[in-house]
Amino acid sequence: MAFDTQTEKQFKYIGTRPKRQDGVDKVTGHALYGADTYKAGMLHGAIVRSPHAHARIIKIDTSKAEALDGVKAVVTRADFATGLTGENWNILENIMADKTALYDGHAIAAIAATSNLIARDAVKLVEVEYEILPHVTDIKEAISEGAPIIRESSIEANVPPDHHKNITRRFECGKGDVDVGFAEADLIVERDFTTEAAHQGYIEPHACLAHMTADGKGELWCTTQGHYNVQRICAALLGMETSQLRVTASEIGGGFGAKTTVFIDPVALALSRKANRPVKMVMTRSEVLRATGPASSSWSTVKVGMKKDGTITAAQATYRLQGGAFPSAPSESPAQVTFAPYDIEHAEMVGLSVMTNRPKQAAFRAPGAPMGVFASEQVLDEMAQELGIDPIELRLKNAAKEGTRGVHGPTFKRIGLIETLEAAKAHPHYSIPLKENQGRGVACGFWFNFGGSTSVSMALSEDGSVALSIGTPDIGGSRASMALMAAEVLGIPYEDIRVTVADTASLGYNDNTHGSRVTYAVGLATIEACRSAVKEMCKRAALKWGIDEEAVSWEDGYAKPSGPNAGDFEPLPLKAIASEMTKTGGPINGHFEASPNTAGPGFATHLVDVEVDPETGKTTVLRYTVVMDAGKAIHPDYVEGQMQGGAVQGIGWALNEEYVYGKDGRLQNTVFLDYRVPVASDLPMIDCVIIEVPNPGHPFGVRGVGETSIVPPLGAVANAVSNATGVRQTDLPMSPPRVLKGILEKQKANG
């Protein structure tokens, strides 16, 4: 769907900042989140979880639990479908263990009871006999000699036989000949970097209410980024027809990628099927941290060759990402993404997925990219310093632009990286003088963005107002953005349009709210759905005037005669056409279904200033500026929200957040007091600069903005801390003890 002429006109609604449509409900507490749904006769579900990191399940005795007064159903793996393959099998294995507990917190059985308290008491009565197996939770140890092999059967066909048996996937891309490139270099730097797993940290835990009836039909209300995906997976895991399960998405209290899969929803359905009553399940925070997917931890090796003038001659990297006890770490992502912002003739990138006894990793905004960029952008920073080149100038010198063939393969169309770098360079932030113990970091980031399958419908009411139905849960203000785009096409006020997230029985298939796709793809479908209604309204006006419908144009909410022979008629407003639509041919609706593939790539440049206390190693973020290409900002508040949110999550990942496993393989920090995400008092205001280089593949020029914003922060903050301390920060998190250790080692080395 190409960029079109409407964009050349002055927008009336696009780019304004009206109040969000769900705002009143949310600030008054009326919005219904995952845990806010109730049903008569509802039971409460709870899950029995493994206390071991790796153990064979010898026997599960549920008799004492079943005998407890109030317990109505118990399920184990035997209550789910058999014969599944591929990712469906992996999801089932993750949400309910079969023969082996693969990580601390792995689900073994589940209980439904008349109260939450009884259900949790019953969990304690389930007796599980385990044979404890050797475990490994650290990525380096997992691919060392002697490490326990977790699931050799998961190794993909293209992994060479000489690789460690905990490496399940190998991806390699690049171009040219790195040996030639390194031979041309005046300076070569090679370093290793590690990052820890980081949880997506959504405030709302996973929650759902399931009701299976005796006729095999099912209803599910849940918090999710994609209820059609929940429907598809749950139907497969329960062995039922997809259309017999209706799924309704609640409001969502954050997802960031991790709510693109399921954890408790199939379990609640299985319990409901067995108990023949509705079952509600709500995870505790401890369960969320132990048994839902964080982003992978990583170990990267990056080598870059550069000429004295800053030209990158070669880049070579190996990115190892652990995906828990499942073959799903997104190791191909850093291989493709980290050097994509640069025009490099010779590059060789390898991604390796590593298995450990940890929970199945889940997507987290631009999955796999931030940890790779943490490594690559630090090497570039170090080389810029070594060569005495300004870090932004170095990036500008090598920046990819239209026509550059990326290291990941494809040739870029129009992109906005250079514009973000130029804006960062010109921003007042970049010239503020730094004091002692302060440092500045710069990093760039790229993300593909995604289209995905989309259905949208709109219905005109007789009073001229519009109901727009979309099938993607609203995470970041998308209802407001859709209403703005509909208002722009229809020429009616934003307030006259109500946007609803429809359930799976009410609208055609939609992919998840993920991949930075909603404003782009659902927006595109909204525009086209409204345009189809406009076409019909022009037809109705033509009928009334007795002229050809081609002689009618639509302008700012009015049908108007146009062309030399159209005649002279008073323009007809939308309301007038709507008021008599049932008498002029029937209801006027619009719809559009497509799988658009023209999502424009996203680029960003981040600037950050920090101060490091040399006595404690504590880092304080002083200033942070995000410069990002949004293509066209439909509702700038929500573009800025994505930019700020990505930066904040990246700051937390860089400075504080980590999964701490004991020698027993059990997670030690299972509450937010011990797993510390940044709060408002930890942060300065995140300054935002929206760049608009239109995406040639969207009618209004939109590019996705949900993920690119988390790609640069790990590298940017690490560069800032490195520059403040004079110690290169190769490992995350940059917690006070780790940073202080580096400072003390440097002082000792300097005498």
Added chain:
Amino acid sequence: MVKVELWAGLRAFTGGERTVEVDAKNIRELLQALSDAYPGLKPILDEGVSVAIDGEIFADSLIEPVGPENEIVLMQKIRGG
């Protein structure tokens, strides 16, 4: 015939070739032709791949036309968050 650039890790299945030529008019035919010519690729293609045509990444489409004038790159399926 169309030229298809494979990601480097797939060379093991194409006799060391990074770029291969197949007879195809759309993505469906392209993937089938790759499977037929290089059976070792089949399980990887069956897992799901994306195809970039002239810089635009087609995550799922089978119907997009391809021709000798196009830059065609086979990519691992993109995952979003």
